Each structure stands twice: as structure tokens, then as C-alpha cells.
Amino acid sequence: MTTAVRPPITPRGEEKVFYDRLREHELVFHRCDGCSSVVFPLRTVCPHCSSESLSIEVSRGAGVVYSFTTQHRAAHPFFADDVPTTLVLVDLDEGFRVFANLTGVENVVVGAAVEAWFDDVDAELTLLRFRPRNDAAGEGRA
Amino acid sequence: MSIRGTSAIVGVAQLDTFKTDGKSPVGLMSVAVTRALSDAGLTLADVDGLFTASSYYAFPTLTLAEYLGIHPRHMDSTALGGCSFIAQLGHAAAAIQAGLCEVAVVAYGSTQRSDAGKLVSMAESSPYEQPYGLIHPIGAFGMVAQRHMAQYGTTSEQLAQYAVSAREWALLTDSAPYPTPLTVDEVLTSPVISSPLHKLDCCLVTDGGAAVVLVSAERARDLRHNPVYLLGSGEAVNHRNISQMPDLTATEAARSSQRALQMAGVTLDQIDTVHVYDAFTISLLVLLEDLGFCAKGEGGAFVEGGRVAPGGSLALNTNGAGLAQVHPGMLGMFLILEAVQQLRGDAGRRQVDNARLSLVHGMGLTLSAHATAVLSNHPEA
Numbered sequence: 001m002t003t004a005v006r007p008p009i010t011p012r013g014e015e016k017v018f019y020d021r022l023r024e025h026e027l028v029f030h031r032c033d034g035c036s037s038v039v040f041p042l043r044t045v046c047p048h049c050s051s052e053s054l055s056i057e058v059s060r061g062a063g064v065v066y067s068f069t070t071q072h073r074a075a076h077p078f079f080a081d082d083v084p085t086t087l088v089l090v091d092l093d094e095g096f097r098v099f100a101n102l103t104g105v106e107n108v109v110v111g112a113a114v115e116a117w118f119d120d121v122d123a124e125l126t127l128l129r130f131r132p133r134n135d136a137a138g139e140g141r142a
Numbered sequence: 143m144s145i146r147g148t149s150a151i152v153g154v155a156q157l158d159t160f161k162t163d164g165k166s167p168v169g170l171m172s173v174a175v176t177r178a179l180s181d182a183g184l185t186l187a188d189v190d191g192l193f194t195a196s197s198y199y200a201f202p203t204l205t206l207a208e209y210l211g212i213h214p215r216h217m218d219s220t221a222l223g224g225c226s227f228i229a230q231l232g233h234a235a236a237a238i239q240a241g242l243c244e245v246a247v248v249a250y251g252s253t254q255r256s257d258a259g260k261l262v263s264m265a266e267s268s269p270y271e272q273p274y275g276l277i278h279p280i281g282a283f284g285m286v287a288q289r290h291m292a293q294y295g296t297t298s299e300q301l302a303q304y305a306v307s308a309r310e311w312a313l314l315t316d317s318a319p320y321p322t323p324l325t326v327d328e329v330l331t332s333p334v335i336s337s338p339l340h341k342l343d344c345c346l347v348t349d350g351g352a353a354v355v356l357v358s359a360e361r362a363r364d365l366r367h368n369p370v371y372l373l374g375s376g377e378a379v380n381h382r383n384i385s386q387m388p389d390l391t392a393t394e395a396a397r398s399s400q401r402a403l404q405m406a407g408v409t410l411d412q413i414d415t416v417h418v419y420d421a422f423t424i425s426l427l428v429l430l431e432d433l434g435f436c437a438k439g440e441g442g443a444f445v446e447g448g449r450v451a452p453g454g455s456l457a458l459n460t461n462g463a464g465l466a467q468v469h470p471g472m473l474g475m476f477l478i479l480e481a482v483q484q485l486r487g488d489a490g491r492r493q494v495d496n497a498r499l500s501l502v503h504g505m506g507l508t509l510s511a512h513a514t515a516v517l518s519n520h521p522e523a
Contacts, residue, residue, distance in 0.1 A: 011269045018270070041270050067292070067390055069284030070337040071277055079275035087274055087281060089385060099271045099385035110292035127273055 004077035006121070014042040017056070022126040025118040027061055029096050030054040040096035061116030062133060063092040068108050090114055090130055104131040146405050147521045149235035149246075150362035150369030153182025153355035154482050156475075159468040160319045161255050162349040167198045168209045170351030171251030175210060178353035183366045184245060191216040191243025193234055194250060195226035197262045197471045206249060216243040222377075222513065223506025224419060224472035229513035231478065232375025234356045244357065251351040252470035262471060265507070268383040277336060279421065280344060282384035282508040284336035287424040289390040291338065293439065298338055300442030301423035302329035305342055305465050307451035308420065312462025314452060314492035319346065320466065343423040345464035345473070352475040354482070359521060370485045373408070373499075373523055374516035376401025384508050391439070395432035398512035399503055406499075406516035408523045410434050413516075414497040415457045415484045417477040419504045420464040430458075433503055457494045460484060474504040478515070485519040499523060 011019045018041060021028045030039035034051030045052055066089040074080045086102045100116075102108055113133040120126050155177035162170055171194065179185055192214040196202035203217040216237050220226050227248050234246035254262060263278065276282065290296045309324035324342070332341040362369035378394035378401070381387045403409065410433070418433065420426040427441035435456060436444035444450075450458040461467045461480045468476050481500035483489045489497075502515045516523075 007272065009269050009272050015269045067285040067289035069281055069288060069339075070334075071275070071281055071284070072334055072336070073277060075275040075277040075281070082275065085275065087276055087285070089285060089390075097385060099268075099274065099276075099383075101274050110288060125273070 004080070006078050007076050014044060018042050019125070021056070022118060022128055025126070027059040027098070027116050027128055028056045029059055029094060031057050038095040040098070057094070059092050059094050059116070061092070063090040063114055065089070065102075065108055065110055065112045065114055066091045066097060067110055068102065088114070088130055098128065100128045100130055102130050144405060145232065145235040145239055145372070145375065146407070147371050147373050148239045148359055149356045150359050150371045151354050151482055151517070152357055152362045152365045152367055152369055153178040153180070153184065154353070154479055155181055156350065156352040156479050159317060159350040159470070159476070160348050162253055165253070165351070167196065167251040167253050168205050169251070170253065170349065171206055171249045171353070172209050174251060174351035174353035175206070175247055175249050178247065178355050181367070182355045184355060186210060186212055188245045189247050190214050191234060191237055191246035193218040193220070193227070193230040193246060193248040195219060195221055195230075195472065196250070197252065197264060200264060214243065216246075222511035224421070225474045225504030225506040225511055225513040226472070227474040227478060228502055228504040228515050229377050231356065231372050231515050232377070235372050235375065238356065238358050244361070246356045247353055248356070248475070249353040250472060250475040252472065253349045254347050254471045255349045268385065271383055271385055279508050280336045280339060283422045283424055284339050285384060286390045286428065286509070287338050290424060290428065293391055294442070296427070296442035298330055298340070299326055300446060301343055301427065302326040304420070304423045304426055304445045304450065305329050307445065307448065307454070308459055308462045308465035310451045311460050311492060312466035314490070315461050315467065316490070318462065318467065319348070339422060339424065345421050345469035346466070348468050348470050350468050350470035350476065352479055354475070354478060368486060368519055370482050370517050370519055371521050372515060373518050374402035374404070374406030374514070376405065376514045378512040380510050380512065382507070382510055387509065391428060393428060393432045393505070393509045393512065395429050395503060395505065395512045395514075396434065399433050399501070399514040402501075402514035402516050406523055408499060408516060410501075412523070413499050413501045415460055415481060415494050415500045417459060417463065417481050417500060417502045419473055419477065420459060421469070421473065423465070425505065425509060428509065429503060429505065452492065460489060460492045460494065474513070477502045477504060481517050485517060
């Protein structure tokens, strides 16, 4: 077991809103009140129309793998026990892309169907993760 | 108004391009600066414009100026990652044309290898990526490679072909750090670091210092060396974080190079030597496509059959570049140096006959920023 501590993150402002909602097991994105564009990550201004009015929506958490990589080394001593680890870029059905890791599967391919789940890793932090989606079971859908 | 041909590189130097003998990053930079000035027949007292970027120093022009004891009147710490110095060629030319400085020095130094192979970077991580342990930069390039393979059928064998070609070029230098040929099989049997990329899909981790001196084209003609003119300069921004890269297989390199070529008034088929940032086999492949040397998705087939090896149809990275010669954290300066060697006719066994026009293209971070320079030993292309 590693004794290293998790490298801290310092989300600020709208970044903190995202993490606060993850703590509530919600994956959130913005929809612009001005032009209806889907905006992610959360922003203070719409990159399409410059509106400062954006509304938070909650994703259903269903998507497909846009790309992935399996790392065979740890980026930080804290992650030493997790190697190999598969990181994914997931295109959510609502039309935005997130970065996270994939659990519960040895091999993955571009285009694989996945679903979000929420991992309360400690007393303060919840992380978004993905796992293979089995639409028939439907268990644990975000 | 254009900066086309208004400035020229008149002095260059590089040192300790594999392992330094005990110099700090700014120490390497400083020796490179004084040697490049000496190469130009100038001295530190002539320098009034200072350009640099660094993974070590948050305020690199201040650090370097203090170390050298100089007081330039124009400073530029443009931070675009590894392509910063290629962008700074254009910035220096603009500053010289505007009268903001007369003798501009662009410098870089790194002790990445002496730092035990650990990537030194001050770069902050996105709060949306950082908790997952992405290894910067290879994790992101693994994702680029997986996407390219899924979309276009690119293979690990094809990626390995570029590493093999780069090593062949390096063997034509007197400074190749690994002076034996490389095989595709050796690349494919080296450990996978971040799938599908193997250890030998990655650039070297070296030390190195380098500097170039630019002055106006008019002044350049009175100095010791045949000037290497900056005919075109272009930049483009792609993204900052890999999760915000719209298309993992295509970049803004096309726009950056088009801006530079258009300014120079030349087309790709007129270019004699090509110097493209190769942090990884896959990054080189994507950039070759975006620069227009082959169609999107055909980079894998393009580097097969020795096309980019010595004797091939494209004189690409003629010293082996990042994969086989030098890569001290940021490569951009060393791409410029190799182009200057070719355009001065100083490239020895790897010299491209009658080289007149060179294209230098750099990227920064994970295909995030792009900068292109068109250089020539003639003021008119």
C-alpha cells in the first residue's frame, strides 16, 4: 500500500460548483440562456455568444468512449497501486465531453458505451468515474 | 506592412545537448547566449532584446538578464510551451522592425536529463483532469494515438517507422546519443508506457542549451555569417487541456503554417528541409498531416518505406530531432538550430544539397499551441 497522499486540487468559483454537485452525485454542465449552446466545463461566459447567463443542467451520465489510454506507470506515488489505469474521454449524450477514468473492465475500445458513477473517495471529494454501460440491467444509472 | 525578410538569424549556438557537465538551466542558457553572440561577432553589450521561455523559471527573461548582468529594453517571455521560441522569432522580427530593439536574443536551457528523467514543469493541471493521475504529456498523446488508430487504422508498426527513420538521421551526426540503428521490432517490444505508445515512441529526455541572435536584414549583411532570413511566421492556438481538444486527430497547425507560408510567399513543395516537433511518434504524424505533407489519416502510410529517412523524398528532422538527437523538455529552439545548420551548409554528412528554404513547425504542450517559421538563406524566396 502506498502512504502517499492524494495530490490536492483547488477548484475555485465555477470549478467548485462542479465539484460540489459531484458530491451530490450529479454530473452538471451549462446550457447558455442566450444561444442554447451546451457549454462544458462550467463557464462564467458563453464562448459562443458571450452571454453571462448560463443555467446548470444535470447529465444522465450516459455516453460513449471518444478515446482512452491505459497508463502503465503512475503519475504520482499516490496512484502507484492503481497501475495499470485506464483514462477516458467520454462524449456524453447531452453533447459535451469529460475526462475521467474507467473502472470494471480490462479492455475498452473507442465507441464503447459507458455510464457515469460517483466515487466518494474521502470525506470531502467525490470523483466522476465511468464503467461499461449495460442498458438491459440499468443498475446504477447516474 | 509585413515582417517578411526584415530580420535574420546571424548567430547560433547549442551546448550539452545530451548531458550537461554541471550547469544549471540558466547557466546553460547563458553560455548559449554568449556563444551565439560570439558566432555573430557581437557581444552582450549589443543585446537590447531578450526572448525566452522556461519550465524552470516563472519569470525567465528576468532570471536570464540578471544572470548575464544585462539590461535589455525589450523583453518577451511568451509561454506557449515547446514552440514558444519559434513564435518568438516572429516577435523578435516585429520588435526589430518597430524599433523596440536592434539585437534580439532568443534563448533556452534545461537540465531535464540531469534531473533524473523527471519531467520538470510548472504547468498547472486542469481541476477537471488532475485528480485522475494523467501522466503529462504521454497520457494525452496515448489518447491521441488511440483515436487516430480507431479512426484511420494507423498501426503501431507505422508509428515505429518514424522512430526508425529519425534514428537513421541521427546516425549522420557526430552527436547521436544512441549511435546504432533502431528496428521497428525494438520499438514494438519496448515497454508500453501509455497505450498504445511504447517507450521508444517517446522523445529522448536530454539536457541542452541553445540560443539564436537576430538583427535587421540590413545589419545582418555586415556580419560574419550568411544571414538566415525569417521570411514567414505564423501562430495558432488549439486548446489548453486535452479534454478540451475538439478533435484529437486534427490541429490548428494547418493555420499556423498557412500563415507563415503565405507571409513568405512560398508553397510547401518549394521547401527543402522540414523540421517538425516530434515529442512522440504520434504527434509527428498528426502534424505532418495537418501541415499538408499528406492527407488527414494517411500519416501512417506516409512515413513507411523510408520516405522520411535519409535518401527519402522528404528531408524531415535531419538530425533525428526529439526522437533521436535532443529533447530537453522543450524542443523548439533545437528545430530552429538544425534548420540554420542546413541553410548555412554546415550540416556535414546530413547536408541537404542546395538547401534554400526550411520550414520549422513547433507545437506546445499536447498539440495545444502551434508556431511556424519559414527560413531562407536568400532574402527573396
